[in-house]
Amino acid sequence: MTITPEILKQIEEQRNSPQTSLRETSPGMEKNLYTLFPILDHGFIRIVDYMGNDSSVVQAARVSYGKGTKKARSDEGLIRYLMRHKHTTPFEMCEIKLHVKLPIFVARQWIRHRTASVNEYSARYSKLEDEFYIPEFENLSAQSGVNRQGRGEILPREEGMRVRDILMHDSQATYENYEKMLSQENQEGLSRELARINLPTNVYTQWYWKVNLLNLLKFIHLRIDPHAQYEIRVYAEKLAEIVADWVPMTHQAFVDYWLEGISLSMQQMELLKRKMNGEEITFETAGLSKREWNEFMQALDMEIP
Numbered sequence: 001m002t003i004t005p006e007i008l009k010q011i012e013e014q015r016n017s018p019q020t021s022l023r024e025t026s027p028g029m030e031k032n033l034y035t036l037f038p039i040l041d042h043g044f045i046r047i048v049d050y051m052g053n054d055s056s057v058v059q060a061a062r063v064s065y066g067k068g069t070k071k072a073r074s075d076e077g078l079i080r081y082l083m084r085h086k087h088t089t090p091f092e093m094c095e096i097k098l099h100v101k102l103p104i105f106v107a108r109q110w111i112r113h114r115t116a117s118v119n120e121y122s123a124r125y126s127k128l129e130d131e132f133y134i135p136e137f138e139n140l141s142a143q144s145g146v147n148r149q150g151r152g153e154i155l156p157r158e159e160g161m162r163v164r165d166i167l168m169h170d171s172q173a174t175y176e177n178y179e180k181m182l183s184q185e186n187q188e189g190l191s192r193e194l195a196r197i198n199l200p201t202n203v204y205t206q207w208y209w210k211v212n213l214l215n216l217l218k219f220i221h222l223r224i225d226p227h228a229q230y231e232i233r234v235y236a237e238k239l240a241e242i243v244a245d246w247v248p249m250t251h252q253a254f255v256d257y258w259l260e261g262i263s264l265s266m267q268q269m270e271l272l273k274r275k276m277n278g279e280e281i282t283f284e285t286a287g288l289s290k291r292e293w294n295e296f297m298q299a300l301d302m303e304i305p
């Protein structure tokens, strides 16, 4: 589905036809509801629906009959306590339903997050659009020499052009063959479910994805990390912004205790205590593996000796 002016008009119409409800809403989410946020070259995230807000978390935690909220400060304190102590079920009381358009290779990583409900566009039933992800020059990097799952330096411009040409050429060629297989001089050709098997994984798919707030936070936590692939990270970054608007107190607690907080092993805690007592700690005296030592230094924002 290409984003046409008609689609944008439909979204605008939806946004201009407010409904009344007795339910709790979130001002930040109302601002974003139905809006389509472009991601990558043809992808997007669109918020279809949501349930709950920060007060729903508090309400569930207090198992109250009414709103359950008290003063904003006390609600915030409770949310931070829940997040800090991993008392997570109250965060499952909020839900979000998204319409996501993403390249198949991103979808393959995304679908590994099993705790969500998914309904994908059927390429058996409908024809796929001629839309392929082609990375921008600044995202065409060489294989990392240190991380087998990662990227290194950006390719020189000339090499980047060569790679983009190959990607564009192959995408176009396979799409032309896809169309050729589907029809033969106005006759019905191969079934869509078979014709699609020749398409590359940079072709775009779409799905509806419904998830509760807790599992959304888990998704963001894993996929916003610099170790995650850029092409899924950009979706996670947009989702983090959406969460910040939707449930600002929960988002702040999430950032403070999960995203930017660290968890230390017993041995690392011991080293930290020794260091605070003035002892000089080095890799040789720490008793950690090289990898764990490096991760420890990085976590503490200290230079790796």
Ligand SMILES: Cc1cc2nc3c(=O)[nH]c(=O)nc-3n(C[C@H](O)[C@H](O)[C@H](O)COP(=O)(O)OP(=O)(O)OC[C@H]3O[C@@H](n4cnc5c(N)ncnc54)[C@H](O)[C@@H]3O)c2cc1C
Pocket (backbone or CB within 6 Å): 112, 113, 114, 115, 116, 215, 218, 222, 223, 227, 228, 229
């Ligand atoms: C940087 C990165 C690199 C990765 N590399 C690879 C790779 O090379 N190969 C690969 O196969 N995958 C890889 N993955 C995927 C990863 O192993 C997870 O499958 C994925 O991140 C989903 O995480 P999850 O299981 O916590 O999420 P969800 O499936 O959403 O689960 C959320 C939580 O629910 C619980 N849960 C869900 N299902 C079960 C279950 N069946 N049993 C017990 N508890 C369950 C767990 O507590 C889990 O943390 C990678 C992920 C990242 C972020």
